[in-house]
Amino acid sequence: MVTMAMALFHRRRARAGHPPLRIDNHRERRFGRAVVGATASTVLILAALTLTSFFAGRSVASLSGTATLTVRITGHQWWWEIRYPGDNPSRMIVTANEIHVPVGEPVKIKLDSPDVIHSFWVPALGGKRDLIPGRPSELTLIADKPGVYRGQCAEFCGYQHAHMAITVIAESREAFDMWRSRQDAAAAAPVGDEERRGQQAFLSTGCALCHTVRGTPANGTIGPDLTHLASRRALAADTLAMTPGALAAWIADPQSTKPGAKMPRVALSADDLNAVATYLGSLE
Amino acid sequence: MSGIAGKAVGQKQEKGLKGIRDTGLEEARLHAFLAHAWQTPKGLYGWLVTVDHKLIGRRYMVTAFLFLVLAGLSALAMRFQLATPEAGHIGPDFYNQLFTMHGTTMMFLFAVPIMEAFAIYLVPLMIGTRNVAFPRLNAFSYWVYLSGGLMIWIAFAFDTGADAGWFSYVPVAGPEYGIGKRPDFWAQMVTYTEVSALAVAVEIIATVFKQRAPGMTLDRIPLYVWSVLIMAFVILFAMPAVMVSSTMLILDRLVGTKFFDPAAGGDVLLWQHLFWFFGHPEVYIIFIPATGFVSAILPTFVRRPVFGYLGIVLSLIAIGLLSFGLWVHHMFATGLPQLGESFFTASSMMIAIPSGIQIFCWIAAIWGGRPIFATPMLFVLGFIFTFVIGGLTGVMVASVPLDLQVHDTYFVVAHLHYVLIGGAVFPLLGAVYYWFPKITGRMLSERLGRWNFWLVFIGFNLTFFPMHILGLQGMPRRVYTYPPASGWGEMNLFVSVSSLVVFAGFALFFLNVLLSLRGGSIAGDNPWGASTLEWATTSPPPSYDFSRLPVVRHREPLWDEPDTLPVVEGLRVDAREVLASTVADAVPQLRQPSAGNSIWPLLSAIAVGGAFLGSIYTPWAVVWGAIPVSISFICWFWPKGEPEDEE
Numbered sequence: 001m002v003t004m005a006m007a008l009f010h011r012r013r014a015r016a017g018h019p020p021l022r023i024d025n026h027r028e029r030r031f032g033r034a035v036v037g038a039t040a041s042t043v044l045i046l047a048a049l050t051l052t053s054f055f056a057g058r059s060v061a062s063l064s065g066t067a068t069l070t071v072r073i074t075g076h077q078w079w080w081e082i083r084y085p086g087d088n089p090s091r092m093i094v095t096a097n098e099i100h101v102p103v104g105e106p107v108k109i110k111l112d113s114p115d116v117i118h119s120f121w122v123p124a125l126g127g128k129r130d131l132i133p134g135r136p137s138e139l140t141l142i143a144d145k146p147g148v149y150r151g152q153c154a155e156f157c158g159y160q161h162a163h164m165a166i167t168v169i170a171e172s173r174e175a176f177d178m179w180r181s182r183q184d185a186a187a188a189a190p191v192g193d194e195e196r197r198g199q200q201a202f203l204s205t206g207c208a209l210c211h212t213v214r215g216t217p218a219n220g221t222i223g224p225d226l227t228h229l230a231s232r233r234a235l236a237a238d239t240l241a242m243t244p245g246a247l248a249a250w251i252a253d254p255q256s257t258k259p260g261a262k263m264p265r266v267a268l269s270a271d272d273l274n275a276v277a278t279y280l281g282s283l284e
Numbered sequence: 285m286s287g288i289a290g291k292a293v294g295q296k297q298e299k300g301l302k303g304i305r306d307t308g309l310e311e312a313r314l315h316a317f318l319a320h321a322w323q324t325p326k327g328l329y330g331w332l333v334t335v336d337h338k339l340i341g342r343r344y345m346v347t348a349f350l351f352l353v354l355a356g357l358s359a360l361a362m363r364f365q366l367a368t369p370e371a372g373h374i375g376p377d378f379y380n381q382l383f384t385m386h387g388t389t390m391m392f393l394f395a396v397p398i399m400e401a402f403a404i405y406l407v408p409l410m411i412g413t414r415n416v417a418f419p420r421l422n423a424f425s426y427w428v429y430l431s432g433g434l435m436i437w438i439a440f441a442f443d444t445g446a447d448a449g450w451f452s453y454v455p456v457a458g459p460e461y462g463i464g465k466r467p468d469f470w471a472q473m474v475t476y477t478e479v480s481a482l483a484v485a486v487e488i489i490a491t492v493f494k495q496r497a498p499g500m501t502l503d504r505i506p507l508y509v510w511s512v513l514i515m516a517f518v519i520l521f522a523m524p525a526v527m528v529s530s531t532m533l534i535l536d537r538l539v540g541t542k543f544f545d546p547a548a549g550g551d552v553l554l555w556q557h558l559f560w561f562f563g564h565p566e567v568y569i570i571f572i573p574a575t576g577f578v579s580a581i582l583p584t585f586v587r588r589p590v591f592g593y594l595g596i597v598l599s600l601i602a603i604g605l606l607s608f609g610l611w612v613h614h615m616f617a618t619g620l621p622q623l624g625e626s627f628f629t630a631s632s633m634m635i636a637i638p639s640g641i642q643i644f645c646w647i648a649a650i651w652g653g654r655p656i657f658a659t660p661m662l663f664v665l666g667f668i669f670t671f672v673i674g675g676l677t678g679v680m681v682a683s684v685p686l687d688l689q690v691h692d693t694y695f696v697v698a699h700l701h702y703v704l705i706g707g708a709v710f711p712l713l714g715a716v717y718y719w720f721p722k723i724t725g726r727m728l729s730e731r732l733g734r735w736n737f738w739l740v741f742i743g744f745n746l747t748f749f750p751m752h753i754l755g756l757q758g759m760p761r762r763v764y765t766y767p768p769a770s771g772w773g774e775m776n777l778f779v780s781v782s783s784l785v786v787f788a789g790f791a792l793f794f795l796n797v798l799l800s801l802r803g804g805s806i807a808g809d810n811p812w813g814a815s816t817l818e819w820a821t822t823s824p825p826p827s828y829d830f831s832r833l834p835v836v837r838h839r840e841p842l843w844d845e846p847d848t849l850p851v852v853e854g855l856r857v858d859a860r861e862v863l864a865s866t867v868a869d870a871v872p873q874l875r876q877p878s879a880g881n882s883i884w885p886l887l888s889a890i891a892v893g894g895a896f897l898g899s900i901y902t903p904w905a906v907v908w909g910a911i912p913v914s915i916s917f918i919c920w921f922w923p924k925g926e927p928e929d930e931e
Contacts, residue, residue, distance in 0.1 A: 020815070020843045021588040021653060031591055031648040035641065042640045046633040046679070053683035054626050060685060061622055077461075116455045117552065119617055119692060123758035127688025130618045132553065133455060134546020137619040150770075154617070154692040154760045156449050158456055159376040162763035238767070259375050 060127070067108035067140055071099055075111070075118030075131040075153070077262060078160035079224055079237040084180065093183045094212070096224030098167045098232045102176040103146045112136040116158060122151030122168050130155055143170030150238070159260030165238030179231075186215030187227045187283050198279025201272040210263070213283065223263060230284045236261070248277035303856040306832060314831055317857035322414065322828040324881060333881040335419035336827055340426050341405030342723065347426075348398035349794075351433055355389035358382045360787060367780035369768040379764035380447040381466075385440055387450030388470065391566060392477045393433045395708060396519075399573040400425075400484040402715060403512040405723065407488060409818035409825060410506050412497030412834045414862050415878050417490035418483075420885045420920065425483035427889030432476025435897060439469040446470030449762065451563065452533070454544040454555045459537045468537060468900040471530040476896055478527045485519035488512055495862055496870040497817065498852060499836040506816045507590060510597050511576025514604040515569050521608065522565035529558035539903050553618060560611035567700075568607035570708045572600060575642055577711035578664050581718050582646055584814040585661035586653025589840055592645035599638035599645075606635045616687045625684045632682030636675060643668060658812070659733030663714030666741045670706025674699060677752065692762075695755025701748045713740070713793065720797070721811045725823045726804030732796040736789055743785025750775050750782075815840035820849055833863055836870075884920035891916045 074081040084093040101107045111120055113131035121128035122141070129139045143149065153164035171179070190196045199216065202208060208218035214227040233242055239258050240246040252273055254263040268276065306314055324334040334340070362382050365374040374382070408416055416422050439445060446466050448457035457467040492513045496505070505513075533555070535541040542548035544555050583590045590596065612620065612628040646668065655661060677699040681687045690696060713736070720728045759772050766772050810819035819842055821830050832851035838844035852872070855861050860878040865871055895909025 020813075020840070023588065023652075027652060028591070031652060035592060035595070035644040035648055038644045039637065039641050043637055046636055049679065049683065050626075050630050050633050053629050053685060056683075056685040057622055057625065116461050117453060121692075121760075123689065127685065128617045128691060129688075132618060134552060135619070150758075152758070152760055156453070156456065156692075156762040158461065159380065161760075162376065162765050165767075260377065 067106040069102065069105060070108045070110060071101070072110045072112075073099075073120060073131070073166075075113040075115075075120070075157070075164075077115050077158050078153070078164040078258070080120075080164070080166045081224065084183075086184075091184060093180065094225040095183060095228065095232070097165070097234065097237045098169065100169045100171060100176055100179045101141070101143055102173045103143050103170045105173070106140050106142050108138055108140050110136065110138045117155050118153045118157050118164070119155035120151065120166070121154040122149050122166065124149045125151075125168060128154045141168075143168065146170050146172065148233075160237075160258050163237055163239045163258050163261075165234075167233055167238060169233075182231070182284075183228055187213045189215070190279055190282065194275050195279045195282050197272070198275035198277070201268065201276050202279060205266055205268060205272070205276075207266065207276070226280060226283060228283055230281050236263075244277060244281050247281055248273060251277055251280075304858045305853070306855050306857045307853045309857065311831070314857060315826070318828040318831060319826065321856075321858055321860055322826075324827065329883075330881070332886050333423075333883045335415070335423050335879060335881055335885070337404050337408050337416045337419065337422060338723075338825060338827075338829075340422050341401050341403075344397055344401030344404060344426055344429070347430055347433065348394050348401055351389050351393040351437075352398075353794075354437060355386050355394060356787070356790060358386040358389075360783060362386065363780040363783045365764060366766075367777050369770065369773045369776075370765050374764065376764045377447070380449075380762075381440060381443075381445035383762060384446045384449050384452075384470070385436070388436070388446060388473070389433075390704075391450055391570075392474060393429075393436075395570040395704065396477070396481055396566070397429055398712060399512070399515060399570060399708075400481065400488075402577075402712075402719070403488055403515070403573065404484065406719065406818060407491055407509055407512060408495070409722075409821065409829055410509050410816050411492060411495060411500055412817045412830060412836065413491070413495040414829045414833070414860070416487045417495060418487050419879050420882050421483050422487055423882075424885035424889050425480040425487075427886050428476050428483075428892060429480035431889060431893035432473045432480070432896075435476070435893075436469050436473040439465075444469060446473075451559055453559075454533065454536070454552050457533060458544055458552075459540075462537060465900060468534055471534045471537075472896045472900055474530040475527055476893065478523045478530075479892070481519050482523055485516035485523075488516040489520070492516075493867045494864045496865055497834050497836050498863070498865060498870055498872045500870045502868055503593070504836055504839045507579035507593065507596055507600075508573075508576035508816075511573050511579065511600055514600045515572045515576075518565050518569050518572065518604050518607060522562045522569065525558050526562035526566075529555055529562075532558075534899070538899070553615075556615050556618065557611070560614045561608070563614065564611045565607040567703070568603055570704065572603060574667075574708040574711040575600070577715040577718075578646060578667060579642075580816065581660045581664050581711070581714050582649055583653075583840075584718075584812045585656045585658060585664070586650055587656070587813075588649060588653040589815070589843075590645065591648040591652060592641075593839065596642055596645050599641045602638040603635060606631060606638070610635060613682055613687065616684050617691050622684075629682050629684055633679060636679055636682075639675060643672065658717075659728070659730055659737055660714040660718040660812075662734065662737045662741075663710045663717065666737065667706060667710040667714070670702055670710060670741075670744070674702030674706050678703060690755050692760055693755035694751040694759045694761060697761055698748045698751035698755060701744075701751075705744055705748070710741075713737075716793075716797075718812065719818075720800070720804075721807030722818055722823045722825070724801060724804070725807055726800055727807050727811060728796050728800045728804060732792055732799070736792045736796060739785055739789030739792060741789075743782055743787075743789055746782035747779055747786055750779050754779075810842065815843040817841055882920065884916055888913065888916040888920055 070085060072083040080097050082095045082099055086092050111129060111131045113133050118131040119128045120131060125141050125143055129137055147170055149168040151166040151168060153161055190199045203218055208220055210220040210223035212219045212221065212225045234240065235242055235246055235250050236258055240250055250257060253265055254261050255265060304317060324330045324336055324339060361374065365371050365379060404416060404422060436446065444464060444466050446469055448462060448467050452467060452470055455461050492509055532543040536543050542550045544550045544552050546552060579590050579596060609631040610628060613632045616625055681690060681696065681699060717728050717733055754772055754775055757772060759766060807823045809822055817834055820834060835850040835852055841849060852863060855875060860880055861875050862878045863872050864874040864876045866873060891912040895905055895913055898905025898909055
């Protein structure tokens with residue numbers, strides 16, 4: 001570019017229709033050498049870049065195999081289902097849209113999708129990997145520093161591609177183990193009339209057809225597992241913050257916050273609505 | 285053999301030959317005869333039947349620019365929605381249609397057709413012949429293109445706009461998740477435009493190989509013509525891949541085949557391989573002729589031949605070939621084996637070498653010449669500047685580890701607009717300023733042209749450069765909104781405001797065209813003092829292009845022999861006739877009749893279009909549609925009972 005600027009201002013200007021210049025063979029040969037030189041250096045630079053890229057790719061790939069923890073992530077339109085396989089199949093944690101990982105430990109993430117292609121991407125933790133129906137894949141992550149990392153689906157997946165975020169929480173091994181054992185437990189039993197009324201409504205109005213709350217008859221598998229809903233930081237794949245108001249608003253009318261989302265509007269009386277929100281808000 | 289160069293041959297004409305020949309004919313009568321033989325009837329009927337490559341080329345240009353306006357307006361609408369976080373102006377349903385229509389229109393209905401348009405218009409003029417080979421196929425291709433474009437936009441008007449992205453990945457576009465008939469319209473639109481693009485590719489290849497003026501050997505072909513020749517070959521090999529895949533998609537959706545259904549043994553990645561096997565060459569289908577514009581404009585405005593003719597031709601061929609070995613770099617995130625990815629990293633890096641050679645050659649030509657800063661030249665310089673940035677980010681995304689980070693983010697949006705707007709639209713606008721005098725006979729306003737250039741150039745960089753940063757900050761593509769907490773709001777607002785500057789620049793461009801059509805200064809045959817054959821005829825050229833076909837003895841014929849150009853004699857003037865010559869050395873072989881006006885290309889296009897359109901709704905449309913298609917084709921190709929080629 002510098003060369004071009006020099007070339008432009010170096011030369012005298014001409015006018016349109018000026019007779020064409022005579023070609024000076026001696027100078028043409030000099031230009032020829034310059035072009036060959038520039039091309040050769042381009043080739044060298046590109047070769048160096050290709051090799052660098054190759055070795056960087058290899059070192060990223062060499063991470064796998066050392067993982068201490070496996071997390072399975074399933075992409076759905078438009079949320080992430082997350083499972084932590086335990087030693088015993090019955091002790092598998094199922095949650096949504098939020099991963100906890102121990103800091104400094106390689107974590108193997110296994111990815112698949114039953115519907116359309118999604119792409120798992122947490123920018124601060126590394127590159128992306130597509131979730132392709134019929135082609136399970138995996139990648140290995142390490143969070144070097146404790147913190148909360150936001151990730152987002154990177155492959156266009158339909159209406160709510162924009163609202164399909166995932167949160168990665170990297171914490172110390174102790175905190176992680178504590179979180180894990182809490183998640184392992186069944187849902188908290190409702191306390192007080194309001195919560196009991198909420199559970200009743202939850203089980204009887206159709207919520208349970210899609211959602212699971214472990215420890216209750218609700219065992220639907222279409223929507224996210226709500227056993228520890230209130231322990232999560234956000235709702236609806238990071239569309240809303242987890243506050244009582246947002247929870248009630250979400251249940252009242254999911255389509256106005258997240259048009260196209262698979263969760264329908266369920267007809268609930270105002271009292272039932274508040275009770276359901278209170279109940280779900282108690283599921284820590 | 286009657287059409288050999290020089291006047292001596294004319295005298296050898298034997299008596300008793302059929303038809304009236306141009307040998308020794310005085311100018312006025314020559315014009316009268318040719319104008320009659322090559323005329324397009326007046327009125328609507330003439331408009332429908334014409335096979336004149338200039339009329340069809342112009343029509344292609346106007347249509348493609350109209351689609352540019354539509355696609356540009358949809359981009360503006362998207363920028364309006366993205367200007368602030370969680371804005372509610374446009375919901376996801378409409379937004380997805382908008383970005384799909386934007387991408388689809390820009391790629392299929394604007395970029396490729398506009399390049400074909402210039403090729404159709406310019407190639408016969410630049411190689412010294414009177415029409416393209418297969419003129420009726422040319423007319424047919426336009427009608428098919430027009431109907432495909434209208435169809436998808438009319439569908440959009442009825443809220444059935446394609447909404448699965450210009451790449452229409454399955455399963456989002458597949459039978460289960462595709463919404464209504466939207467992906468079907470997309471798939472069939474692709475089929476329409478591919479048919480027309482393939483037709484144009486065949487015409488260009490045949491025209492350049494067989495109809496060059498005597499003496500225009502391979503090493504005297506103007507670089508622009510080389511570039512469109514290579515574009516045509518890339519179209520020929522790339523487009524069938526997308527036609528196959530769009531047909532498979534519509535079969536999956538309509539007939540229940542399972543090409544892309546993993547549950548039934550299909551594979552969703554098959555779509556991506558097929559699509560990108562076309563999709564990456566597609567970029568070069570747009571870029572290669574744009575470099576041809578540069579190689580045509582630059583010499584005129586530095587007043588010397590381009591530097592490194594052979595190097596540029598070989599680079600173009602290398603780009604054309606390499607463009608087929610890059611497609612996987614769109615798929616690095618799908619988890620392919622590392623060795624395979626490395627191969628495609630290397631090939632993606634490699635294509636930077638021939639692109640670099642071209643740039644070095646252009647810089648050498650500028651260095652060795654005396655630049656004139658007319659508007660076409662400004663666009664060329666803007667191109668070089670912008671394309672170098674786009675090329676650098678291109679090298680970055682070729683690297684797997686980097687690509688995995690920026691893939692599907694605004695970084696890639698920035699990159700692709702730098703290479704497509706910077707790399708193709710800037711030269712294109714330069715080309716409009718450069719050839720407008722030839723096409724209309726009037727100059728575009730230089731004053732408005734400068735404003736046009738600076739607004740577009742500055743607005744473009746202000747709009748798209750910040751997108752690199754947004755991408756690095758993690759903003760994904762194809763999102764209809766983003767959370768306020770992301771911190772992307774201010775920069776998005778800046779981008780949206782800057783896009784208005786680009787819009788103003790383009791508005792000025794169209795204003796300039798409209799004003800200059802009526803009030804522009806009269807151009808004359810060769811206003812820029814250029815060197816190639818199209819400037820040897822009048823502006824605008826007559827229906828027969830050249831009253832006598834030129835003979836070429838130099839790579840820059842008009843600079844080498846500025847006053848008198850040698851011509852061919854012995855062609856018929858009372859019927860349409862062109863000269864066929866040998867592929868390598870352009871030695872004249874035959875006088876070949878050139879097809880005249882006909883209504884059948886239009887009727888065939890309607891029949892074909894009807895069949896495609898019907899097949900969106902029922903597979904039987906293909907069966908019943910075959911009947912009118914066959915009838916119209918039979919009528920089109922009905923033998924005339926006349927001998928064809930004559931020695």
